[in-house]
Amino acid sequence: MSLSNNLAHIQEKIETACKKANRPSESVQLIAVSKTFPVQDVQALAQIGHVDFAENRIAELNKKIPETQIYPSLRWHLIGTLQSNKIKDLPDALFLFHALDRLSLAEKLNAHMLQNDKSIQVLLQVNASREINKSGFRPEDLLSVYETAIRYPALKICGLMTMAENTTDAAKIGNTFREVFELNEKLKNQNLSPHYHGWLSMGMSHDFEIAIQEGATHIRIGSLLFGKRGI
Numbered sequence: 689m690s691l692s693n694n695l696a697h698i699q700e701k702i703e704t705a706c707k708k709a710n711r712p713s714e715s716v717q718l719i720a721v722s723k724t725f726p727v728q729d730v731q732a733l734a735q736i737g738h739v740d741f742a743e744n745r746i747a748e749l750n751k752k753i754p755e756t757q758i759y760p761s762l763r764w765h766l767i768g769t770l771q772s773n774k775i776k777d778l779p780d781a782l783f784l785f786h787a788l789d790r791l792s793l794a795e796k797l798n799a800h801m802l803q804n805d806k807s808i809q810v811l812l813q814v815n816a817s818r819e820i821n822k823s824g825f826r827p828e829d830l831l832s833v834y835e836t837a838i839r840y841p842a843l844k845i846c847g848l849m850t851m852a853e854n855t856t857d858a859a860k861i862g863n864t865f866r867e868v869f870e871l872n873e874k875l876k877n878q879n880l881s882p883h884y885h886g887w888l889s890m891g892m893s894h895d896f897e898i899a900i901q902e903g904a905t906h907i908r909i910g911s912l913l914f915g916k917r918g919i
């Protein structure tokens with residue numbers, strides 16, 4: 689299967705899931721998670737008009753961005769944990785950082801952006817599955833975290849990100865996504881920040897259809913599009 693076939697196949701599945709959920713298919717953005725895959729794969733998808741790409745490491749992001757500069761409409765996302773000593777390496781061209789998972793990072797990120805006269809769009813990562821090996825804020829802390837985070841002038845808090853349990857139990861996955869959907873509704877209704885768009889980044893190759901059912905606006909798909917990752 690070629691990349692363009694894989695992309696068409698996924699787009700069909702997105703459309704079907706949207707119909708089933710009674711949502712317009714434009715309400716879901718497909719982010720191609722190109723981590724570990726060669727930049728040629730990104731170029732091939734960019735060539736046929738795909739726009740959103742994600743990496744989980746800054747080094748790989750900084751390698752691929754310059755190599756795809758002939759496609760100025762690309763939007764790059766960082767979906768992995770950010771070490772505070774790497775803040776200085778964040779690319780200017782970053783569209784959205786999905787994994788703001790601690791307030792100490794928010795403070796440092798804000799200070800760095802202010803110092804450089806910049807701002808950054810971010811999502812708050814929620815550990816809704818409450819797994820100890822996952823990062824993210826606890827659901828019960830989210831409202832107060834949000835109220836703190838929106839006071840950092842260089843951080844534009846646009847929405848939430850989560851990862852469900854790695855399980856085949858669809859009901860369990862659905863419950864996790866639903867909890868984050870409801871948190872997102874609460875934050876939207878607070879109406880405290882003009883930057884809060886209620887973006888909801890949830891769903892990967894194995895669970896994106898459930899995520900669409902539960903209101904995801906951004907789905908992050910790697911292996912289903914590019915193939916199995918070696919590492």
Ligand SMILES: *Cc1c(COP(=O)(O)O)cnc(C)c1O
Pocket residue numbers: 721723744767768851892893894908909910911912
């Ligand atoms: C790798 C990764 C994905 C994509 O996972 P697939 O199962 O390959 O679709 C999505 N989100 C995050 C945070 C990731 O690190």
